[in-house]
Amino acid sequence: MxxxxxYRLSCSIAGHDLxxxxxxxxxxxxxxxxxxxxxxxxxxxxxDSSENRGYKEMQCMTGHTNFVSCVCIxxxxxxxxxxxxxxxxxxxxxxxxxxxxPDPLFTLKGHKNTVCALSAGKFGTxxxxxxxxxxxxxxSDKCMMTLQGHTAAVWAxxxxxxxxxxxxxxxxKTIKLWKAGRCEKTYxxxxxxxxxxxxxxxxxxxxxxxxxxxxxxxxxxxxxxxYYSHTNYIYSLAVCPNGQDFISxxxxxxxxxxxxxxxxxxxxxxxxxxxxxxVLPNGDIAIGASDGIIRVFTxxxxxxxxxxxxxxxxxxxxxxxxxxxxxxxxxxxxEDLPGREHLNEPGNRDGQTRLIxxxxxxxxxxxxxxxxxxxxxGDVVGGSSQQNSKRVMFEGKEYDFVFTIDVNxxxxxxxxxxxxxxxxxLAAHNFLQRNDLNPMFLDxxxxxxxxxxxxxxxxxxxxxxxxxxxxxxxxxxxxxxxxEGFGADPFTGAxxxxxxAGSPGSATSGAADPFTGxxxxxxxVLQKAATNIYFPKTDGVMFEQAxxxxxxxxxxxxxxxxxxxxxxxxxxxxxxEKLLLNVSDPKSPDQPTAEQISILWRxxxxxxxxxxxxxxxxxxxxxxxxxxxxxxxxxxxSSLCNHLLGLMSPQGRPANQMLALRTFCNCFAGSRGRTLLxxxxxxxxxxxxxxxxxxxxxxxxxxxxxVLNYAGMLHGQPSELEAKAQCLSVASSALEVVQxxxxxxxxxxxxxxxxxxxxTAKDLARSLGVASQITxxxxxxxxxxxxxxxxxxxxxxx
Numbered sequence: 135m136x137x138x139x140x141y142r143l144s145c146s147i148a149g150h151d152l153x154x155x156x157x158x159x160x161x162x163x164x165x166x167x168x169x170x171x172x173x174x175x176x177x178x179x180x181x182d183s184s185e186n187r188g189y190k191e192m193q194c195m196t197g198h199t200n201f202v203s204c205v206c207i208x209x210x211x212x213x214x215x216x217x218x219x220x221x222x223x224x225x226x227x228x229x230x231x232x233x234x235x236p237d238p239l240f241t242l243k244g245h246k247n248t249v250c251a252l253s254a255g256k257f258g259t260x261x262x263x264x265x266x267x268x269x270x271x272x273x274s275d276k277c278m279m280t281l282q283g284h285t286a287a288v289w290a291x292x293x294x295x296x297x298x299x300x301x302x303x304x305x306x307k308t309i310k311l312w313k314a315g316r317c318e319k320t321y322x323x324x325x326x327x328x329x330x331x332x333x334x335x336x337x338x339x340x341x342x343x344x345x346x347x348x349x350x351x352x353x354x355x356x357x358x359x360x361y362y363s364h365t366n367y368i369y370s371l372a373v374c375p376n377g378q379d380f381i382s383x384x385x386x387x388x389x390x391x392x393x394x395x396x397x398x399x400x401x402x403x404x405x406x407x408x409x410x411x412x413v414l415p416n417g418d419i420a421i422g423a424s425d426g427i428i429r430v431f432t433x434x435x436x437x438x439x440x441x442x443x444x445x446x447x448x449x450x451x452x453x454x455x456x457x458x459x460x461x462x463x464x465x466x467x468x469e470d471l472p473g474r475e476h477l478n479e480p481g482n483r484d485g486q487t488r489l490i491x492x493x494x495x496x497x498x499x500x501x502x503x504x505x506x507x508x509x510x511x512g513d514v515v516g517g518s519s520q521q522n523s524k525r526v527m528f529e530g531k532e533y534d535f536v537f538t539i540d541v542n543x544x545x546x547x548x549x550x551x552x553x554x555x556x557x558x559x560l561a562a563h564n565f566l567q568r569n570d571l572n573p574m575f576l577d578x579x580x581x582x583x584x585x586x587x588x589x590x591x592x593x594x595x596x597x598x599x600x601x602x603x604x605x606x607x608x609x610x611x612x613x614x615x616x617x618e619g620f621g622a623d624p625f626t627g628a629x630x631x632x633x634x635a636g637s638p639g640s641a642t643s644g645a646a647d648p649f650t651g652x653x654x655x656x657x658x659v660l661q662k663a664a665t666n667i668y669f670p671k672t673d674g675v676m677f678e679q680a681x682x683x684x685x686x687x688x689x690x691x692x693x694x695x696x697x698x699x700x701x702x703x704x705x706x707x708x709x710x711e712k713l714l715l716n717v718s719d720p721k722s723p724d725q726p727t728a729e730q731i732s733i734l735w736r737x738x739x740x741x742x743x744x745x746x747x748x749x750x751x752x753x754x755x756x757x758x759x760x761x762x763x764x765x766x767x768x769x770x771x772s773s774l775c776n777h778l779l780g781l782m783s784p785q786g787r788p789a790n791q792m793l794a795l796r797t798f799c800n801c802f803a804g805s806r807g808r809t810l811l812x813x814x815x816x817x818x819x820x821x822x823x824x825x826x827x828x829x830x831x832x833x834x835x836x837x838x839x840x841v842l843n844y845a846g847m848l849h850g851q852p853s854e855l856e857a858k859a860q861c862l863s864v865a866s867s868a869l870e871v872v873q874x875x876x877x878x879x880x881x882x883x884x885x886x887x888x889x890x891x892x893x894t895a896k897d898l899a900r901s902l903g904v905a906s907q908i909t910x911x912x913x914x915x916x917x918x919x920x921x922x923x924x925x926x927x928x929x930x931x932x
Contacts, residue, residue, distance in 0.1 A: 140399055140504035141391060141431040143439045143447050144187045144418055149177055154422025156205040157412040162216040162233055165415055166192065169428055170202040176221050178233065179428070187437040189430070195231045197238040200224035206252040208260065220260055222249030224576070228262055228272070240275045247287075253300075255293035259901035261300055263288035269302045271315065271859070273898050278859035279315040284308070290331040292339065294353070297903025298866070301339060303328030309341055311353065313870075314902045315863035316823065323349055323357050332371040332380065340380060342368035348382060348392075363390055363397035370410045372419070381419055383408035387456075387511075389421050389431070399484050401431060402500055402511045404454040454512035456498055471496060477508045489514060526551075535587065539565075539579070550579070558583040668923045669886030672846040674802035675839050680754055682718050686711055689747040700740050706733050714751050717758045726760050735765070738777065742787055749781070749793035753800050762804030771810040775818065782821050788830050795822060795836035802843045815844065815857055823864045831874035838872070838880035841865050845887040858895045861888050866904055878911060879920050886927045896931060905931045 152172035160166040165181040176195040182188035201224040208218040208230070218239070219231040228242035228249055242262075251263035260272040269281040269288050281302060290303035300312040309321040309328055326344035333339050334350065338358075342348045346368060348361040366385035373380045379393045385407055391399040405423035412420050418432040432438060439447070471491040481488070481501025488499050488508065496514035501507075526536045533551040550565045552558070562579035565571075689710065693702050702710070713730040716722045734755060737748045755761045765774050780786075781794040798818060801807030811818060822837050845861045848854045865881045865888075872878055885904060889896045899905070904927075911924040 139433055141401060141419065141433055142504065143444055144430040144432040144434075144437045145189065145439060146443070146447065147179065147189055147428040147430070148426070149179070149191055149428065150175065150426045152201075152426050153407070153409060153424045154426060154428055155201070155203050155409050156221075157410045157420050157422050157428070158205045158207050158219075159412055159414055160207055160217065160219070160233070161210055163192070167412060167414060167420055168205055168207065168219055169420075169422060170205040170221050171426065172201040173426075174198050174200065174202055174223075176202060176205060176219060176231065178219075187430075187432070187439065193233065193236060195219070195221075195229075195236050195238075197221075197229040197231070197241065198223035198225050198227065203248060203250045204252045206254045206260070208254045208258060209256070211258060220252050220254065222252050222262060222264075224248045226264070226266075228252070228260070230275075242272055242275060242277070244270055244277045244280075250287070250289055251291040253292045255300075255901055256297065257897045257901040259293065259898070261291045261293050263291040263302055267304075269300070269312075271300070271898075273855070273894055273901070276855045276894065278855055278898050279863060281310075281312050281315065281317070283310055283317045283320075286327075289327065289329050290341070292331040292333055294333060294339070295336045296353075297901065297906055299353070299903075301331050303331050303341055307343075309351070314866035314904075315859065316867045319355055321351055321355060321357070323360075329367065329369050330371045332373050334373060335377055340371050340373065342371050342382060342384075344368075346384070359395065361392065361395070361397070363400070364388065369408065372411045372413050374413055375417070381411050381413065383411045383421060387454075389419070397484075399503070400500070402451060403429065404450045404512070448509060452510035452512065456512040456514045480506070481508065487511075537583070537586065539582075550583070552583055552587070554587065558587070666926050668919070668926060669883050670846065670849045670890040671842060671883050671887050672849050674799070674843045674846060675880070676757060676800050676803060677753060677796040677836070677839070678757070678800075680718060680750065682714050685714065685747050685750050689751075692744040692747065696740065696744055700737075702733070702737065706737075709733050710737065710748075710751060713755065717751075717755045717761070726755070726758060731755075731761055731764055742781070742790055745781075746787075746789040746793060749790060749797065753793055753797040756797055756807060757800050757803040759804055762801065763806045766801055766804065766806040766810040771806065772814075775810060775814045779817060779821050782825060784824050784828070788828060788833060791825055791828065792830065792833045792836050795825070795833065795840055798822075799836065799839045799843055802847065808847055811844070812847065812857075816860065819844065819860050819864050823867055826868040826871050831877065834868070834872045834874050834877035835880065837868060838865075838877040838884065841868070842880050842884040842887065845884040849887050849890065852892055852894070855894055855898075858888050858892070859898055862895070862899055862902060862904065866902060866907060869907060875914070875917055875920055878914075879917070879923060882908065882911065882920065882923045882927055886923065886930060889927070889930050900931055 150169065150171035150173050154169050154171050156170040158168050160168055160178065163180050166178055168176060168178050170176045174196065177191055178193040179189040180192045182190045198221065202221050203224060204222040206220050208220055210217040214232060216233045221229050226245045226247055226249060229238040230240055230242065231238055245262065245264040245266050247265035249262050249264050253261045255261065258273060261269060262272065263269045265287040267284050267286060267288060269291055270277050271279045271281070284302065284304040284306050286305035288302050288304050292301045294301060298313050301309060302312065303309045305327040307324050307326060307328065309331070310317050311319040324341065324343040324345055324347065328341055328343050330342040331339060337353045339351055339353070340348060341351065344367045346362070346364045346366060348368060348371065349357050350359040351357050364382065364384045364386055368382050368384040370383050371380055382390050382392065387402050387406055387408060389401040389403065389408055389411065390397050403421070403423050405425035407424035408421060409424065410422040414420055418430050418437065421429045421431065471489055474490055474492065476488060476490050477499060484501065484503035486501040490497055490499065498511050498514050499508040500511045502509050526533050534554045535552045537550040537552065539548045539550050548569050552561050559580045561583060562576055565579060566575060690707060693707065709730050710733060713726055713734060716724050716726060734752060738745065738752050740748055756765060764770060778794040778797055781790040798811065801811055819841070822840050825833055825837055841861055841864050848857050848861065861884060865884045869878065869881055872881065885899070889899050908924055908927060911920055912928060914921040914924070
């Protein structure tokens with residue numbers, strides 16, 4: 135009689151031709167789940183009403199041209215009230231299906247290698263992981279952002295309940311936490327590739343690894359528990375509805391049930407690789423393995439399989455062959471093993487394994503606590519391995535093996551070098567890629583390697599020998615008050631030239647407002663705010679104010695102390711002076727000369743400790759149509775962009791960082807500048823976002839203005855979703871650290887401009903948790919425009 139609260143076989147579903155690689159419970163129909171396989175199909179299974187414990191196939195979906203590797207369910211919405219099914223494959227694509235048709239609604243393309251992990255979040259957000267070392271965030275049929283940071287395949291992804299938080303696990307042994315598209319934290323601890331992730335609650339998650347361990351983490355970074363029981367790679371995890379108990383599967387042929395932090399039950403399967411698992415709505419568990427069979431296990435006595443089916447499963451298990459190099463049996467010396475009498479002694483834990491000698495054979499038995507008896511789990515083949523000491527030279531390197539592969543009859547043979555500590559599936563993948571061969575041969579080549587290296591290990595054979603999966607601002611920090619700074623120059627110790635003196639943008643504090651053109655925000659303006667005077671803000675905000683006299687005085691002072699090879703002649707200084715006076719006066723009839731522009735460009739490459747007055751001239755000059763066209767067009771534009779990005783290095787000087795940001799903002803004044811910045815958007819915004827950590831409010835205002843100008847340029851362009859996603863990401867991440875209210879205001883305007891009139895951008899902003907992040911600003915009353923603008927953005931995101 136089975137013990138209570140133990141899982142027993144409920145049914146076996148033989149519906150696929152090859153390995154089951156992913157399982158997921160569906161929202162519709164009730165009790166349904168989805169499986170995907172290397173046979174290139176996905177299938178929807180529903181409870182069979184004719185019997186209490188069976189399932190029948192409702193739908194078979196095709197669309198991938200190679201193995202299907204993973205699956206997840208996208209929650210129902212108004213358009214698709216039954217939800218959607220997303221599948222990832224070795225064809226590098228993601229197919230999205232509805233429940234009622236066999237072909238994809240659409241296919242997501244963008245990854246450059248196998249898509250091996252998927253997770254769905256709120257508002258239709260989809261997160262994918264790939265062998266190409268990246269994860270991607272999708273919304274509807276568009277890629278919104280790419281998460282880059284891992285150095286190896288991303289094998290596991292999950293979206294956490296808290297909006298905007300995402301996790302990725304990688305073959306580089308790390309887990310990364312992403313917020314609004316930026317890496318916020320890296321978790322290190324696993325000693326091998328991370329293969330699976332599972333959410334526990336808002337602040338905790340599980341991970342599993344090739345190191346045969348499961349770890350429980352706090353989102354804040356602490357590993358609070360490590361679980362050991364598996365003896366080989368662990369491939370998947372599924373958390374039970376109570377949020378504490380969980381299930382794991384692995385390469386040791388087992389499913390393990392964990393309750394209250396302990397492995398309470400071990401279920402062995404007659405298949406080497408137990409790839410995946412999921413918890414069904416009724417509490418049963420579905421398991422997918424390398425033999426192409428889905429097996430459902432239950433704790434409910436009413437749903438346990440018939441005695442005949444249980445006997446058939448036990449017989450199938452007993453006929454399995456076990457290679458000790460891939461399980462937990464270790465090296466075997468037959469002469470030292472006991473006989474069948476050893477099975478008269480009861481086991482002391484569920485899943486305990488005993489080996490006995492039966493004539494010249496070795497049999498493996500497992501203790502079942504639920505049955506109170508030893509159950510045969512297979513015949514053991516093979517024994518102690520010997521190190522292969524012969525090394526083969528190939529292309530100047532030594533290998534344990536160099537196989538000859540005949541691809542075409544009569545054609546030239548190819549060489550496949552292989553070391554015993556290599557991953558056979560990755561070696562096969564590299565071989566096919568190197569020789570431009572069809573990736574469909576992946577399984578064939580990998581299995582050839584495995585078959586021809588049996589019995590060979592490098593030193594003592596580890597339990598994890600073979601992985602069949604991978605196939606592979608202001609110038610004076612700390613000065614209070616506004617943005618003006620007076621007194622000694624912080625860079626030379628003398629003078630009164632303060633780059634950026636005056637307010638940020640084109641208005642001084644209490645003077646003309648850059649968004650309304652009026653005076654400071656009064657009660658009258660606030661009463662009109664219901665009509666939204668803040669966004670969308672589509673005309674660029676410039677940094678136009680300057681004190682030409684102070685700039686020129688500082689330029690001459692620093693020129694006198696400049697290195698000889700950088701020092702300007704009096705003629706060159708006069709030329710820069712004329713240029714500055716010209717671009718500072720909108721009514722000036724004079725046009726900048728080619729010589730003046732050339733001197734400005736050369737001088738902008740002065741040493742970083744003295745270049746800031748020249749950068750101030752440059753940021754004013756790029757507003758001029760002639761200079762904007764010349765410096766921002768063609769190869770000159772790329773040179774300008776690279777130069778400014780260099781000055782914005784996180785290790786750079788704050789004055790140069792701030793002036794480079796302001797120069798980028800002012801480039802939006804001309805069509806050539808806008809074209810340049812649109813083309814360089816990813817690099818510019820990424821580097822700008824790195825400066826959010828600099829404690830300098832003028833840098834923060836310039837950063838916010840840059841994001842705002844991008845948002846304004848992208849407004850009304852629904853095809854630019856990835857660019858809008860980056861604006862949302864940078865603005866959101868900047869709001870984590872920015873304190874200056876003017877910078878906060880401009881970031882809020884940027885958010886509002888990005889989502890206004892664009893339902894897809896709104897959905898992405900919701901999925902990134904923007905609303906919960908900015909709510910704190912809704913009550914700000916000084917200045918009143920911050921709170922008012924925040925409330926309008928929140929209204930947009932309702």
